[in-house]
Amino acid sequence: AQKITQTQPGMFVQEKEAVTLDCTYDTSDQSYGLFWYKQPSSGEMIFLIYQGSYDEQNATEGRYSLNFQKARKSANLVISASQLGDSAMYFCAMREGIRGSARQLTFGSGTQLTVLP
Amino acid sequence: EAGVAQSPRYKIIEKRQSVAFWCNPISGHATLYWYQQILGQGPKLLIQFQNNGVVDDSQLPKDRFSAERLKGVDSTLKIQPAKLEDSAVYLCASSFPGGGNTYEQYFGPGTRLTVT
Numbered sequence: 112a113q114k115i116t117q118t119q120p121g122m123f124v125q126e127k128e129a130v131t132l133d134c135t136y137d138t139s140d141q142s143y144g145l146f147w148y149k150q151p152s153s154g155e156m157i158f159l160i161y162q163g164s165y166d167e168q169n170a171t172e173g174r175y176s177l178n179f180q181k182a183r184k185s186a187n188l189v190i191s192a193s194q195l196g197d198s199a200m201y202f203c204a205m206r207e208g209i210r211g212s213a214r215q216l217t218f219g220s221g222t223q224l225t226v227l228p
Numbered sequence: 229e230a231g232v233a234q235s236p237r238y239k240i241i242e243k244r245q246s247v248a249f250w251c252n253p254i255s256g257h258a259t260l261y262w263y264q265q266i267l268g269q270g271p272k273l274l275i276q277f278q279n280n281g282v283v284d285d286s287q288l289p290k291d292r293f294s295a296e297r298l299k300g301v302d303s304t305l306k307i308q309p310a311k312l313e314d315s316a317v318y319l320c321a322s323s324f325p326g327g328g329n330t331y332e333q334y335f336g337p338g339t340r341l342t343v344t
Contacts, residue, residue, distance in 0.1 A: 115270075146332075154272070156318060156335035202270050215261065215284060216333060218270030 115219035122195045122224050132188040132222045134203030142208045145186040150200040193226045232336035240342045246308035252333045253322030262305050275287040310343045
């Protein structure tokens, strides 16, 4: 079974508007972490935001926020005031297991975001 | 601080040839990961090192892939012999134990391998 599901292969958004990228996950662990990474066409993976399973508040980092709905097992990324430089592939990822452990990330298949001028 | 370094950035080989990739993690990062990213997919872990020991290599095709991390710093990933389906980007990442709850992984620029 897929552990991380990203159902939107491609998304378009107008510059300066907000956009939500969907991510659902599947785990039986009580302790886990959820990550979003951005991958521009140059190929590097850029860390955006992190949400721990025990965190009560939704994570925010500048224009990025994570809409964490634990009961629904969803961790959607919201990008506010989109910029042309936000055009990239976005990956949702999960780390299962002991809080703070250096375990592997399991990635979804990604969403290609295109910001239109 | 310097990021994760990888070389080469691009490599084209014929099937059945061998190839090696090199990764130098961020200084002080004890954990090192090698991921394989096939076009159109998310990265998939091949192997994880903690210092110079292997933590997880369950998804490494051991009949053709090998990796080592001598002295617990830089690492080499080798493929011998290569197959067409090995065409992918190979990403190296590192993380720092004790870096808060996130254990954020820092990724290198990747090596794009094309097997013809």
